[in-house]
Amino acid sequence: MLEIILDEFHFSTLWNGGILIYMGFIFIIYFLLLPQDFKYPLWKQVAFVLGMVAVFAALGSPINVIARIKFSIHILQLILLLLIAPPLLIIGFKNEIFERARKVKILGSILKFLSKPIVGFLAFFVLFYWYHVASVFNHARLDLFINYLFMLALLFVGILLWLPIISPSKLNKNRKRVYILLSIIFLIPYGLILLFQDQSLYLVYTDVEMFMQSLAVCMPSIKEIPPEFAAALLPYNPVEEQFQGGMMLVLSQLVIFGIAFIVGPKYSKQS
Numbered sequence: 001m002l003e004i005i006l007d008e009f010h011f012s013t014l015w016n017g018g019i020l021i022y023m024g025f026i027f028i029i030y031f032l033l034l035p036q037d038f039k040y041p042l043w044k045q046v047a048f049v050l051g052m053v054a055v056f057a058a059l060g061s062p063i064n065v066i067a068r069i070k071f072s073i074h075i076l077q078l079i080l081l082l083l084i085a086p087p088l089l090i091i092g093f094k095n096e097i098f099e100r101a102r103k104v105k106i107l108g109s110i111l112k113f114l115s116k117p118i119v120g121f122l123a124f125f126v127l128f129y130w131y132h133v134a135s136v137f138n139h140a141r142l143d144l145f146i147n148y149l150f151m152l153a154l155l156f157v158g159i160l161l162w163l164p165i166i167s168p169s170k171l172n173k174n175r176k177r178v179y180i181l182l183s184i185i186f187l188i189p190y191g192l193i194l195l196f197q198d199q200s201l202y203l204v205y206t207d208v209e210m211f212m213q214s215l216a217v218c219m220p221s222i223k224e225i226p227p228e229f230a231a232a233l234l235p236y237n238p239v240e241e242q243f244q245g246g247m248m249l250v251l252s253q254l255v256i257f258g259i260a261f262i263v264g265p266k267y268s269k270q271s
Helices: 002-007 015-033 042-059 062-066 071-092 096-101 104-115 117-131 134-141 144-165 175-196 208-214 222-223 228-233 240-269
Strands: none
Touching: 015 042, 015 062, 042 062, 042 071, 042 144, 062 071, 062 144, 071 240, 096 104, 104 117, 117 134, 117 175, 134 144, 144 175, 144 240, 175 240
């Protein structure tokens, strides 16, 4: 059934060329324009590229379209965008540009504020839970610009959340472990809600009209499909999808934050 739906989408819809172009500009800036020592490690450059690939997979590949049909794939989007891409981007980014920016008083103050662990932590979880309030989520999925805005904002606050974990100069070993544990504790409730909820949380996955509007954002011609046919395109049990998504979110964050809990404190400032 999923193949039938995807066959209705143009190649340029499934693979977002606009995001690919933006990524090309980012790579040009990263490899050719950003100042950095000539001995900048290759593995860090690979980490940055992999981080950008994760971002593109979440926002520019068929995953972005399938996420409008299957909720569990939306969770896969979140895993790529919030748990995989940010640490890779932070590891691979060339910090010399930030060192120069800090010398500018206003920019230095902004960077200092944003890099505070409490700022990144609060910004991430406030935005994450706000986006997943049913009314907000349903509305965002019906507007292409608003949904992309939320996704990019989540990526940004995801980077802020991970910065104290990856950076060796933000927290000492013990505080870094506490920070990681708190990140796990604050993210788990949403996963548990998905696991134990006995009804669908989001109308965009159950209501035929909203489902059609959500797909129409990506493919305007979907409006020409009769409602009866659109109803047949809802073959996935929303409660099962939420359960699968909850399992994916809980397990992935435990594994990824677990690795960070073991490795991260080794690269911390002294107490």
